[in-house]
Amino acid sequence: xxxxxxxxxxxxxxxxxxxxxxxxxxxxxxxxxxxxxxxxxxxxxxxxxxxxxxxxxxxxxxxxxxxxxxxxxxxxxxxxxxxxxxxxxxxxxxxxxxxxxxxxxxxxxxxxxxxxxxxxxxxxxxxxxxxxxxxxxxxxxxxxxxxxxxxxxxxxxxxxxxxxxxxxxxxxxxxxxxxxxxxxxxxxxxxxxxxxxxxxxxxxxxxxxxxxxxxxxxxxxxxxxxxxxxxxxxxxxxxxxxxxxxxxxxxxxxxxxxxxxxxxxxxxx
Amino acid sequence: xxxxxxxxxxxxxxxxxxxxxxxxxxxxxxxxxxxxxxxxxxxxxxxxxxxxxxxxxxxxxxxxxxxxxxxxxxxxxxxxxxxxxxxxxxxxxxxxxxxxxxxxxxxxxxxxxxxxxxxxxxxxxxxxxxxxxxxxxxxxxxxxxxxxxxxxxxxxxxxxxxxxxxxxxxxxxxxxxxxxxxxxxxxxxxxxxxxxxxxxxxxxxxxxxxxxxxxxxxxxxxxxxxxxxxxxxxxxxxxxxxxxxxxxxxxxxxxxxxxxxxxxxxxxxxxxxxxxxxxx
Numbered sequence: 001x002x003x004x005x006x007x008x009x010x011x012x013x014x015x016x017x018x019x020x021x022x023x024x025x026x027x028x029x030x031x032x033x034x035x036x037x038x039x040x041x042x043x044x045x046x047x048x049x050x051x052x053x054x055x056x057x058x059x060x061x062x063x064x065x066x067x068x069x070x071x072x073x074x075x076x077x078x079x080x081x082x083x084x085x086x087x088x089x090x091x092x093x094x095x096x097x098x099x100x101x102x103x104x105x106x107x108x109x110x111x112x113x114x115x116x117x118x119x120x121x122x123x124x125x126x127x128x129x130x131x132x133x134x135x136x137x138x139x140x141x142x143x144x145x146x147x148x149x150x151x152x153x154x155x156x157x158x159x160x161x162x163x164x165x166x167x168x169x170x171x172x173x174x175x176x177x178x179x180x181x182x183x184x185x186x187x188x189x190x191x192x193x194x195x196x197x198x199x200x201x202x203x204x205x206x207x208x209x210x211x212x213x214x215x216x217x218x219x220x221x222x223x224x225x226x227x228x229x230x231x232x233x234x235x236x237x238x239x240x241x242x243x244x245x246x247x248x249x250x251x252x253x254x255x256x257x258x259x260x261x262x263x264x265x266x267x268x269x
Numbered sequence: 270x271x272x273x274x275x276x277x278x279x280x281x282x283x284x285x286x287x288x289x290x291x292x293x294x295x296x297x298x299x300x301x302x303x304x305x306x307x308x309x310x311x312x313x314x315x316x317x318x319x320x321x322x323x324x325x326x327x328x329x330x331x332x333x334x335x336x337x338x339x340x341x342x343x344x345x346x347x348x349x350x351x352x353x354x355x356x357x358x359x360x361x362x363x364x365x366x367x368x369x370x371x372x373x374x375x376x377x378x379x380x381x382x383x384x385x386x387x388x389x390x391x392x393x394x395x396x397x398x399x400x401x402x403x404x405x406x407x408x409x410x411x412x413x414x415x416x417x418x419x420x421x422x423x424x425x426x427x428x429x430x431x432x433x434x435x436x437x438x439x440x441x442x443x444x445x446x447x448x449x450x451x452x453x454x455x456x457x458x459x460x461x462x463x464x465x466x467x468x469x470x471x472x473x474x475x476x477x478x479x480x481x482x483x484x485x486x487x488x489x490x491x492x493x494x495x496x497x498x499x500x501x502x503x504x505x506x507x508x509x510x511x512x513x514x515x516x517x518x519x520x521x522x523x524x525x526x527x528x529x530x531x532x533x534x535x536x537x538x539x540x541x542x543x544x545x546x547x548x549x
Contacts, residue, residue, distance in 0.1 A: 134375035141335050142389045143364035149392075
């Protein structure tokens with residue numbers, strides 16, 4: 001009886017140890033991969049045409065979803081904001097409410113989530129398929145480092161695209177709020193823009209928003225290239241990796257947003 | 270333990286003439302042994318085949334030679350250099366001197382046929398674009414696909430893709446080309462074309478060719494020497510004539526295409542009768 005319990009305990013301990021070892025090993029591999037990608041940064045910039053191509057695929061081709069989403073988020077924000085603000089006689093503050101919401105939070109976060117879904121998943125699928133069809137191995141056997149030729153340009157293309165997309169998202173959001181608030185509801189245009197100009201601080205609001213979007217760009221791009229490179233070379237493996245990219249990127253964006261907000265905006269209000 | 274079909278006919282050249290040498294190579298994925306005591310010598314300029322069933326470790330041999338894997342023990346030499354001991358730079362230099370044709374071509378799908386072949390030339394040389402163009406057209410002409418230079422890989426048939434991959438493998442005039450299942454999934458005409466191209470290009474350019482395949486008929490037409498691998502060991506070797514005349518059970522099963530023999534038809538299982546009568 002006792003020996004059976006002891007054997008069960010040892011078995012459970014072994015399983016726990018095995019899982020812990022696997023997690024630590026995976027973390028070590030992911031860290032080494034990240035360092036290797038960052039070390040290939042000169043390759044991404046010395047042949048900037050490769051990175052430009054990735055900016056096109058990650059950034060330009062994401063424009064439709066980003067611009068349309070930004071416009072509608074801004075319009076909805078204006079409707080909801082006006083509904084609350086007019087109860088307190090503060091409808092003139094709609095401009096600043098929308099601008100701060102977009103620049104500080106919604107711009108980087110929603111654009112980041114959309115970027116992860118549109119561009120992050122595409123990067124993972126592309127690299128995963130290149131692995132599954134032995135294109136990465138072929139490159140390696142041609143004495144061309146896939147990290148320098150394939151991974152680093154996609155990583156930096158994502159980082160450069162992300163803040164630009166977030167800025168465009170916020171811009172279209174403000175424009176959407178203007179259409180609803182000023183053109184449809186009838187808020188004074190001078191008050192809308194004037195309060196916005198007075199209430200938005202360049203250093204605390206805009207720069208911090210840009211920093212957030214850059215951090216999200218780094219997180220999404222690194223997760224996307226890693227999941228693609230680490231994907232099992234099968235159809236199922238690529239599909240799983242693509243899903244993991246979207247889920248992990250979304251969680252990373254939400255978690256990082258909370259941490260960054262705590263450090264950036266404490267005491268400001 | 271290799272059951273040599275004709276030990277006297279094993280590659281007769283001096284050691285310095287070998288493009289590739291494997292000596293007592295052992296390799297395992299984690300704890301699963303894949304290769305055990307593999308030794309082979311590939312003479313310069315020869316076309317040598319490695320045959321065996323799926324999963325017997327043939328492709329692993331190519332990956333060891335290309336430096337993508339390191340053996341657990343034994344020596345892997347390419348042109349006299351120990352591959353596992355090469356540093357990153359040394360490995361890159363060695364790989365510039367070899368080409369590899371992958372099972373399904375592994376063409377870069379976002380590049381045209383022309384761009385695929387120009388890829389290595391652009392990466393490793395400072396040649397002017399006019400010269401690169403001439404070289405690409407020459408390589409494509411050699412495989413009969415000069416007219417397909419503008420096509421994308423998705424527009425090629427399996428046989429054409431394999432020929433483009435062959436042109437890409439010889440783009441830098443390598444001293445050694447590794448072929449991983451070059452005949453897999455090809456129709457009889459494409460199969461014959463690819464087989465003859467391997468032989469003709471090897472002879473014309475003085476390339477050493479190592480062909481991993483399970484296509485016995487096509488291999489016997491083009492190779493100078495054959496190794497048979499089963500369960501990670503070399504179990505037979507010889508020239509095509511010796512293989513045809515061999516009485517070895519494994520070789521005969523391969524040559525005759527017999528469904529049962531040393532390589533059993535049935536995957537190991539409990540006795541049929543006992544399984545059928547077992548209570549569910």
